[in-house]
Amino acid sequence: METxxxxxxxxxxxxVVYFLxxxxxxxxxLLVAGVFMALVALEPMTAFDAFAxxxxxxxxxxxxxxxxxxxxxxKITGCDKHMINMLAGVLKKAGIFLVPVATLLTFxxxxxxxxxxxxxxxxxxxxxPLLIYSGVRPVMAAAAVFSGTYGSMxxxxxxxxxxxxxxxxxxxxxxxxxxxxxxxxxxxxxAITLGIVAIYLKEHKGYVS
Numbered sequence: 001m002e003t004x005x006x007x008x009x010x011x012x013x014x015x016v017v018y019f020l021x022x023x024x025x026x027x028x029x030l031l032v033a034g035v036f037m038a039l040v041a042l043e044p045m046t047a048f049d050a051f052a053x054x055x056x057x058x059x060x061x062x063x064x065x066x067x068x069x070x071x072x073x074x075k076i077t078g079c080d081k082h083m084i085n086m087l088a089g090v091l092k093k094a095g096i097f098l099v100p101v102a103t104l105l106t107f108x109x110x111x112x113x114x115x116x117x118x119x120x121x122x123x124x125x126x127x128x129p130l131l132i133y134s135g136v137r138p139v140m141a142a143a144a145v146f147s148g149t150y151g152s153m154x155x156x157x158x159x160x161x162x163x164x165x166x167x168x169x170x171x172x173x174x175x176x177x178x179x180x181x182x183x184x185x186x187x188x189x190x191a192i193t194l195g196i197v198a199i200y201l202k203e204h205k206g207y208v209s
Contacts, residue, residue, distance in 0.1 A: 008040050074113065081122075091130060098134055099144045099204055100195035102127050106148025107187045114152035120145060135205040140198050147190050153183045 012033050019029045038046040073079070094101040106127065110119040124145045131141035152158045156172045165172040198204040 005040060009037065012037060085126065091127065092134075096199070096204065097195065098131060098136055099140060099198045100191035102131060102141070102144040103148040103191040103194055104187065106145050107151040107191075108148075110149050110151030111154050114155040114157055116149040116152065119151075120149050123148075132207065135207050136198070137203040137207045140194075140201075140203040143194060144198075147194055148187065150183075151187070154180060 016029055016033045020026060035044070038044050091098065091101055091105060106119065106123050109123055110116065113119045113122065124142070127145050128138070128141045131144060132138055136144070153161075154176055156162070156176065161172050161175050165175045168175070195204070
């Protein structure tokens with residue numbers, strides 16, 4: 001019986017990898033896999049109990065609610081648009097450094113607006129047309145914005161940070177402090193590399209829409 005459970009677990013993992021490679025929704029795939037494994041173990045409520053227990057953790061709720069509240073206030077007051085427009089003014093003066101500067105600005109905005117998709121939508125609607133108008137090819141413009149959408153790594157509200165802090169029994173800011181240099185270094189390297197690639201492929205200027 002134990003051998004059968006192990007085989008089913010391996011098959012489930014393979015299925016999860018397959019569906020993720022096929023670009024099915026990550027959350028849905030993992031949820032279905034978790035419920036299926038709980039059913040196989042004859043404990044169907046285990047997955048839901050674990051989810052409920054985790055979602056009622058004090059530190060996680062405080063971090064998520066505070067960040068969601070901040071993002072909501074930014075959106076309702078229109079401050080997010082003002083911030084993006086202000087930074088877009090910086091982007092206009094970047095010249096040959098348009099691509100790496102766009103990446104770094106997106107990264108900075110994503111720290112305050114931790115949703116990668118929300119940040120990409122908000123920033124992309126302004127930065128990408130601006131980049132294209134400045135002669136950057138559309139694909140490179142999109143890559144510049146996309147490359148900066150992990151600034152939320154420095155946000156206490158990112159689910160990973162409170163989770164790791166809980167496991168290590170340390171404040172969430174200590175977790176961020178531990179990886180901040182690696183995170184900042186990686187975005188600097190990514191921005192510079194993307195800028196070099198854009199220049200090498202001649203996609204940083206000359207495009208006419």
